[in-house]
Amino acid sequence: MHGLALSTRSLVAGLGKVKLHLLVQTLTFVIFPLLYIPFKLAFGGIIPEGLMLGFLYLCALPSTISSSVAMTAIAKGNVPAAIFNATLSSLLGIVLTPAIIGLAMEGGTTGGLSLGGAMLNIATLLFLPFVLGQLARPVLGNLASRYKKYINTFDKLVILLLVYSSFCDSTASGLWRDNGLSVIAMTLAGAALFLAAALFVSSKVSSWMGFSEEDRITAIFCGSKKTLASGVPMARLLFGTHPALGLIVLPIMFYHQLQLFVCSIMAGRFADRFTKVREDETVADGLVQVRS
Numbered sequence: 001m002h003g004l005a006l007s008t009r010s011l012v013a014g015l016g017k018v019k020l021h022l023l024v025q026t027l028t029f030v031i032f033p034l035l036y037i038p039f040k041l042a043f044g045g046i047i048p049e050g051l052m053l054g055f056l057y058l059c060a061l062p063s064t065i066s067s068s069v070a071m072t073a074i075a076k077g078n079v080p081a082a083i084f085n086a087t088l089s090s091l092l093g094i095v096l097t098p099a100i101i102g103l104a105m106e107g108g109t110t111g112g113l114s115l116g117g118a119m120l121n122i123a124t125l126l127f128l129p130f131v132l133g134q135l136a137r138p139v140l141g142n143l144a145s146r147y148k149k150y151i152n153t154f155d156k157l158v159i160l161l162l163v164y165s166s167f168c169d170s171t172a173s174g175l176w177r178d179n180g181l182s183v184i185a186m187t188l189a190g191a192a193l194f195l196a197a198a199l200f201v202s203s204k205v206s207s208w209m210g211f212s213e214e215d216r217i218t219a220i221f222c223g224s225k226k227t228l229a230s231g232v233p234m235a236r237l238l239f240g241t242h243p244a245l246g247l248i249v250l251p252i253m254f255y256h257q258l259q260l261f262v263c264s265i266m267a268g269r270f271a272d273r274f275t276k277v278r279e280d281e282t283v284a285d286g287l288v289q290v291r292s
């Protein structure tokens with residue numbers, strides 16, 4: 001559905017901002033995983049091993065497409081660049097996410113699968129349907145545009161079912177019976193800490209690099225997001241035989257809700273500030289014309 005609904009023209013339109021693309025992918029696959037190191041040093045003795053692995057998995061995940069683009073559009077950012085970066089991140093994640101996990105676990109294997117096997121399975125699960133959707137656009141693209149609202153609803157329902165299924169698995173494995181509210185509190189606090197750090201770093205680095213306000217908005221929203229839609233099925237492939245699978249997917253579930261809540265507020269404030277600047281510029285132009 002993502003491949004079918006995503007305009008190839010929009011992807012091509014976002015190609016030109018190479019500096020921005022490099023920053024977003026570096027934030028997603030380099031800086032974010034590096035944040036895990038001080039986090040583990042500080043809290044490794046407190047947080048259960050399975051949950052700590054979940055935070056590592058959170059740091060290694062690619063960005064999400066739908067909410068990154070939606071928040072960038074609301075905030076009046078560079079939407080074509082957001083579409084390109086979010087899509088590129090999802091594709092790079094097929095290789096980089098299992099590679100980061102394998103490197104951090106120092107084993108080159110995840111969930112009983114070899115690193116190459118994990119990448120192949122993830123590519124089959126995520127990349128192949130995307131390519132098929134893109135190939136079907138000449139035939140079904142207009143139909144997808146006409147029923148975009150229903151496709152978006154279907155997308156949300158699929159994510160909801162994925163989350164529900166994972167919570168069912170967590171309950172069946174005794175996650176809540178064996179851990180209780182302390183795990184919820186640690187997961188929420190850890191997800192909030194990672195989100196705050198990601199937003200702070202992406203904002204400061206994009207400002208330091210001298211990006212325009214539109215590109216800076218794109219860097220902030222695309223560089224701080226993590227995908228739940230791909231994250232849960234990918235976890236099943238990477239950690240399918242791991243006894244703590246319920247704990248592993250818990251951080252991304254909490255992070256996803258936090259990023260939607262916090263970034264929607266930020267997007268609204270960016271949009272208000274953008275509107276105010278435009279109004280001030282209009283008033284200033286009017287005064288100049290009157291004086292002339």
